[in-house]
Amino acid sequence: MNYTFNIDKEFDLIAIGRACIDLNANEYNRPMEETMTFTKYVGGSPANVAIGSAKLGLKVGFIGKLADDQHGRFIERYMREAGVDTSNMVIDQEGHKTGLAFTEIKSPEECSILMYRDNVADLHLAPSEVDEEYLKKSKILLVSGTALAKSPSREAVLKAVSLAKRNDVKVVFELDYRPYTWNSIEETSVYYSLVAEQSDILIGTRDEYDVMENTEKGTNEETVGNLFKHSSDLVVIKHGVEGSYAYAKSGKVFKAKSYKTKVLKTFGAGDSYASAFLYALVRGKGIESALKFGSASASIVVSKHSSSEAMPVAEEIEGLIAERV
């Protein structure tokens, strides 16, 4: 089953939200307290998705705010060289900082992220910095849930969503829930529900949908039943290594297994999944195939050290899918 986009648009995808720095532990299987060296990469979920999709060949743009410092300049250059259009990345003029994510790899299954996100530039993106003329050129607006955590970024995203709806741009909501950015689950649930109801496509883990619904143990059937009362017509629910489902409004349900690999760390799975899933969907490969693309890309990235730099090219994904038929 195919998903259709407006083919007259110049950009395939424009992401909105944070572009930050990941500092990934060089020493494996050690707690953070004993980790002495880290490698720097561009990070931030929507930046990772933008980089991943651009590497696969989509025409990608980004709306976000960068710190006016060495880190901000590193991020802009890296993304531009990765093929992302950075013309709508705004440079902060008020001394806000770049968000940092230190990763801990205690074991392949036990990974965590220590985030430094006080006073970060990305959450200071203002509604006036979201340009309708730019956004309307895209097939997809990719919204990262974390960008809803604080004003003025929250209002900037709400404006982008309403401009997307006015201009035949599909809204894809990547729930991307990061607890430390929010005051409470109640607050998250309010803003997640607001954007979910206006989104065409949603991508999240089962746990993230539970946060959105402010519930402990929701079911996929209840989740999609509620979402299909609104704008959504495709809902992807990921269950980690157990695999993932896509529910279409027509009633069709698709399932994909994950691809076994030698896991180095678990982070990066969600972002690589989203970039390859959307690539396949935009290229008209069908929903079932898009799930396989997402899963295969995630499998490749969890076996590597970074999230952004490790994003695969299409041939690597196709090779893995063909090998595991």
Ligand SMILES: Nc1ncnc2c1ncn2[C@@H]1O[C@H](COP(=O)(O)OP(=O)(O)O)[C@@H](O)[C@H]1O
């Ligand atoms: N250990 C793993 N080995 C291989 N693939 C994995 C593994 N963990 C996750 N994946 C793949 O990555 C996808 C997203 O992972 P998940 O953990 O659900 O998302 P997130 O990283 O957003 O929390 C899964 O649907 C699966 O295909």
Ligand SMILES: O=C(O)C[C@@H](O)[C@H](O)C(=O)COP(=O)(O)O
């Ligand atoms: O999103 C962030 O700010 C941190 C990411 O850059 C980091 O690489 C990561 O956590 C990715 O994990 P994922 O969301 O599971 O793909």
